[in-house]
Amino acid sequence: MPTISGKHISYWIDSTPTTNFPSLSKNLSVDVAIVGAGIAGITAARLLKRAGKTVAVIESRQISTGVSGHTTAKITSLHQLIYADLIKNHGEEKARIYAQSNQAALEFVAKTVAEEQIDCDFSRQNAYTFAETDDNLKDIEKEVEAALKLGLPATFVCETSLPFPVAGAVKFENQAQFHSRKYLLHLIKQIPGDGSYVFENTTVEKVEENNLCQVTTNKGIIQAQDVIVTTNIPITDEGLFFAKTYPKRSYIIGARIADEKAPIGMYIGSGEKYYSIRTTPHKGGLLLLVGGGGHKVGTVENTEDKYLDLENYARSRFGVDSIDYRWSTQDFVSFDQIPYIGKLTPLSKHTFVATGFSLWGMTKGTLSGIILADKILGIENPAADLYDATRATPFVQIEGIKQNLQVGTHWIGDRLKGLNKSLEDVAIGEGKVVTVDGDKVAAYRDETGKIHAVSAVCSHLGCVVAWNSGEKSWDCPCHGSRFSCIGEVLHGPTVKDLKKF
Ligand SMILES: Cc1cc2nc3c(=O)[nH]c(=O)nc-3n(C[C@H](O)[C@H](O)[C@H](O)COP(=O)(O)OP(=O)(O)OC[C@H]3O[C@@H](n4cnc5c(N)ncnc54)[C@H](O)[C@@H]3O)c2cc1C
Ligand code: FES
Incomplete structure (x- = not known):
């Protein structure tokens, strides 16, 4: 690897x-x-x-x-592709309130930064959602039409400052980015x-x-x-x-990029596999941030691959030489x-x-x-x-049933996790669910060879956690609780650590 x-x-x-x-x-x-x-x-x-x-x-x-x-700290009402769907599923009036309230939140941040002169790398930027091929072009066109209907600052463009051609993009003017922390x-x-x-x-x-x-x-x-x-x-x-939500985890890398190679504006792709792109000031130059690789929490074990994919993308598309940062996080996606x-x-x-x-x-x-x-x-x-x-x-019933079926599948699959696996099977730096005296144990072997064993049963509602190799954490596939390799809570909904053995 x-x-x-x-x-x-x-x-x-x-x-x-x-x-x-x-x-x-x-x-x-x-x-x-x-x-x-x-x-x-x-x-x-x-x-x-x-x-x-x-x-x-x-x-x-x-x-x-x-x-x-x-x-990634883009402050924008351009939420990839949403407005055509909002109009279809909720009606134009509700979609308009969504659009206007998100624009108002953007302006609230801008006003706060200006009034209090907050030194937070705030800058106005245009935001783009792009389609690289004709496959997703229809969705882009529909989004422009929907956004314009709702009074948003949208246009359809074919030219961007990305270093590769796009089939088309929806552009929102005068959005913003900052250093959130x-x-x-x-x-x-x-x-x-x-x-x-x-x-x-x-x-x-x-x-x-x-x-x-x-x-x-x-x-x-x-x-x-x-x-x-x-x-x-x-x-x-x-x-x-x-x-009523599901937890989605996603990955980001930061790479130094020469000013002349850096794209201007904030970007996100469309379709099955997409990347989120922006730059931020860093030590007198620019850091290119590339995000992507999203998946439901607890469903991917080898998450190092997600970082490698982002790295390949940044190197091949933007010609960056070195990768300075990598991190990941998760957010909860509302079914409606x-x-x-x-x-x-x-x-x-x-x-x-x-x-x-x-x-x-x-x-x-x-x-x-x-x-x-x-x-x-x-x-x-x-x-x-x-x-x-x-x-x-109402959409909770459709999306929710799908997701709840997955939770149910976890309950059944969970019973099989760790069967035929014992502590000897856990390599250095690795975590595995194993069975010890009939109990499901989340076992992590540290660099010195010592085993840290905690209950693999999530302290929220009892699903069995899964190993996340990139973050060295135990992640629950049911509702997204996460724990460190020694079982301490990293992310809710749970508030309790995994039980120590
Ligand atoms: C990869 C990725 C990229 C993103 N990029 C963007 C972007 O470019 N633009 C955008 O608009 N949004 C973006 N988002 C979404 C955005 O970052 C989040 O929606 C937002 O930061 C969530 O804020 P929050 O206040 O809900 O949660 P948090 O920032 O997580 O705050 C919740 C706090 O509660 C604390 N807490 C938890 N449990 C307890 C407890 N029991 N007792 C006390 N404290 C507790 C936590 O420690 C945490 O500090 C992105 C999300 C992801 C996953
Ligand atoms: S069972 Fe709900 S987060 Fe684990």
Whole structure:
């Protein structure tokens, strides 16, 4: 197997300082508790604090090191190809609200950056979705037509600055890109003080709504009038969002590129296999970011191949010499293409969630922060109904049945995982599900030869995890929970580590 290149860390995280906000050390009360410090949670926290509320942002790891620290950070209402489908499935009026609210979120970020002079490599860029061959050209043409109908800044073009020909592309003008972590680190600085807090390394285990809401963490309890759960996928199972979305993992590499070879603008392909492309300023030059290789979490074991494919693409298409970075992350795809933003359940009065951004959360996460802050502040938001998290979703039945069948298949397949495999079969640096005394064990052998054995049964709802070789993690194929090679939670919906043996 060829070796994979690049430092294994997100460029956004590697190029910014680490944060060290305190952990929760005593029980306390605030107006609003916000669980999860990604773009959705931080945007809501900033708006609520500015409106006079006291807030506590509670983050299990470090600020903006979740999906928002591993994104491609394009801020655009061009979500690959969506508008023709939205009009077909939801009608023109709803599609228009989706379009306008995402454009508004883009402008909200632009205004915030300008007003607060945030040094976050923000730049206006045109965004493109391209078809390389005539096969996907019809979809591009339909998208231009739909986007124009909705008042979006769309045109059809055949020429781009990509170093290869395209059959056609939809172009949205005046979109933007930024360094997501620099932006979020700036916003979070405004939170602590005057009765508001930011806590890191504090994991929320439970959220309950009684007279007051109670947020139970591993370090103490926070009481609040309202709670916003922005943990990418809610860690509270009541709303069943894990069954209304599916987790999609995708890969990114960063490579130094000469200015004259670099494309201008932000790009994404179309069809079965596509790549996402943009550049970002880096050490006086440019870093080319290429993303792709998306798949449902837990369904691909040899994920190194995903990086190799991106590397080949960057070398052959853009002539880059070396690969500097590689990283991957996941987001939850909403079955009806619309994110869930609002109350946790129809009975909830003070517990709110945001999820299902379908890999376009720079605008949708921003939008979530705005809508949820408005809800708590009693401000009418014209987009709130469209995104209602408790809505009935007819498409959930079609897509959901397909995905749930897959979950069912996992349940059956899970029983067979690890049969006839023992600890001796686990090579150095590798993980395998094995059977020990009838138990399914997730066994990882480290570089010194030591075995780390944890239960292979996911602590969420009991599926059996699968090994991910590129990230050296245990990934659950059912609803996307992920664990480190020694069983610590990396991504929800679960909040519990894998049981140690
Ligand atoms: C490969 C890839 C590329 C992408 N590129 C783009 C792009 O170019 N443009 C775009 O618009 N979108 C993009 N997206 C999507 C976008 O990055 C995400 O939708 C967005 O960052 C999600 O933000 P979030 O706030 O929901 O989640 P996060 O940023 O993950 O924040 C959630 C936080 O909650 C914390 N947390 C979890 N559980 C707990 C707990 N129990 N207690 C306390 N805290 C907890 C996590 O540690 C995390 O920090 C991309 C997604 C992927 C996968
Ligand atoms: S994530 Fe739900 S069972 Fe593992």
